Amino acid sequence: MPRPSVRGKLVAAGLETFHAKGFNGSSIQDITEAAGVPKGSFFNHFKSKEALALEVLEPYGQSSRIDMLFDKTKTPLDRLKTHFEFLADGYAAWEFERGCLLGNFGTEMSADYPLMRQALDRIYGLWSSSVAAVLREAQAEGTVSTALDADELGRFLVTAWEGVAMQLKVTRTRKPVDEFFKIAFRVLLK
Amino acid sequence: MPRPSVRGKLVAAGLETFHAKGFNGSSIQDITEAAGVPKGSFFNHFKSKEALALEVLEPYGQSSRIDMLFDKTKTPLDRLKTHFEFLADGYAAWEFERGCLLGNFGTEMSADYPLMRQALDRIYGLWSSSVAAVLREAQAEGTVSTALDADELGRFLVTAWEGVAMQLKVTRTRKPVDEFFKIAFRVLLK
Numbered sequence: 001m002p003r004p005s006v007r008g009k010l011v012a013a014g015l016e017t018f019h020a021k022g023f024n025g026s027s028i029q030d031i032t033e034a035a036g037v038p039k040g041s042f043f044n045h046f047k048s049k050e051a052l053a054l055e056v057l058e059p060y061g062q063s064s065r066i067d068m069l070f071d072k073t074k075t076p077l078d079r080l081k082t083h084f085e086f087l088a089d090g091y092a093a094w095e096f097e098r099g100c101l102l103g104n105f106g107t108e109m110s111a112d113y114p115l116m117r118q119a120l121d122r123i124y125g126l127w128s129s130s131v132a133a134v135l136r137e138a139q140a141e142g143t144v145s146t147a148l149d150a151d152e153l154g155r156f157l158v159t160a161w162e163g164v165a166m167q168l169k170v171t172r173t174r175k176p177v178d179e180f181f182k183i184a185f186r187v188l189l190k
Numbered sequence: 191m192p193r194p195s196v197r198g199k200l201v202a203a204g205l206e207t208f209h210a211k212g213f214n215g216s217s218i219q220d221i222t223e224a225a226g227v228p229k230g231s232f233f234n235h236f237k238s239k240e241a242l243a244l245e246v247l248e249p250y251g252q253s254s255r256i257d258m259l260f261d262k263t264k265t266p267l268d269r270l271k272t273h274f275e276f277l278a279d280g281y282a283a284w285e286f287e288r289g290c291l292l293g294n295f296g297t298e299m300s301a302d303y304p305l306m307r308q309a310l311d312r313i314y315g316l317w318s319s320s321v322a323a324v325l326r327e328a329q330a331e332g333t334v335s336t337a338l339d340a341d342e343l344g345r346f347l348v349t350a351w352e353g354v355a356m357q358l359k360v361t362r363t364r365k366p367v368d369e370f371f372k373i374a375f376r377v378l379l380k
Binding site: 020021022024025097098099103104106107108110111112117120121124148152153155156159160161162163164166167169170171172175176179180182183184186187 | 210211212214215287288289293294296297298300301302307310311314338342343345346348349350351352353354356357359360361362365366369370372373374376377
């Protein structure tokens with residue numbers, strides 16, 4: 001395995017630090033220290049802290065395993081459940097302290113960082129339309145009612161899920177996840 | 191009307207500044223400047239920035255007009271709709287830049303500020319149980335199905351709403367609100 005580059009170390013440390021401390025709560029020094037690289041090296045690789053935050057969206061997205069939504073060995077509803085359970089297990093691994101990085105950035109950065117706002121809008125669009133695609137499969141096989149529009153329902157589920165991710169930080173219990181499944185999934189069943 | 195005290199000015203400026211810039215994005219100097227008081231006066235009134243953040247929860251809560259949920263001149267479902275519409279109008283007044291202060295603090299502060307996390311947990315509990323009380327009225331009069339537990343549904347609606355408040359910041363459109371009404375309210379109708 002090749003040794004990680006300084007740039008790669010900064011991306012990994014940025015992901016970790018932003019997720020733990022938020023965007024405004026993370027200084028460039030926090031990140032270079034976590035990366036074990038000289039502070040001065042930061043600007044050789046990124047023109048700003050925002051530029052690094054935009055960069056960590058990619059590995060964060062990969063860790064979210066959206067591909068699991070398209071695992072055709074499972075039924076559409078099983079895939080949806082597995083998808084959100086996988087995300088919930090990730091939050092639980094940090095004792096519900098960190099929540100969803102996308103929601104954290106969306107909350108903290110949307111007003112002042114237009115590039116981040118646009119990137120998040122795009123990512124939420126992709127995520128929601130992936131969920132909608134699975135819902136359409138479920139509608140086609142008759143396990144989800146066609147009374148609701150799959151695109152709207154996909155966006156609603158992702159939006160509600162982001163509320164869950166925030167509430168997990170506040171309650172420090174899995175209850176918001178369990179109620180999401182109990183109620184949101186009951187909506188899906190026809 | 192009495193002139194506002196220095197303390198009152200700090201609370202009003204804290205509410206405004208935290209809502210606009212977030213907790214970590216607001217310095218004590220930002221707040222004393224917005225309040226038009228000497229920087230040194232801050233610590234005469236608050237022992238920390240967190241202490242002021244806890245204090246602004248009270249006027250923020252009052253501005254959210256939970257009392258509208260109990261306006262018996264309206265039907266329970268009308269009250270719920272009016273409640274969330276009132277909140278949405280508040281977000282729209284800031285062009286969806288600020289979102290919900292509770293969700294902002296919950297996202298940014300829960301991990302590092304246990305007093306804030308506990309205060310938010312309590313406030314979300316009160317808010318959710320107020321929504322649940324209205325849902326129970328609607329169940330009693332037969333306009334909402336009794337198939338779902340009112341307490342769980344109340345918590346789910348508030349949780350999903352906080353997802354909406356975050357998404358408004360990202361999309362800068364009212365669409366997440368409209369889809370919340372379209373989908374969440376359809377769940378409510380039996």
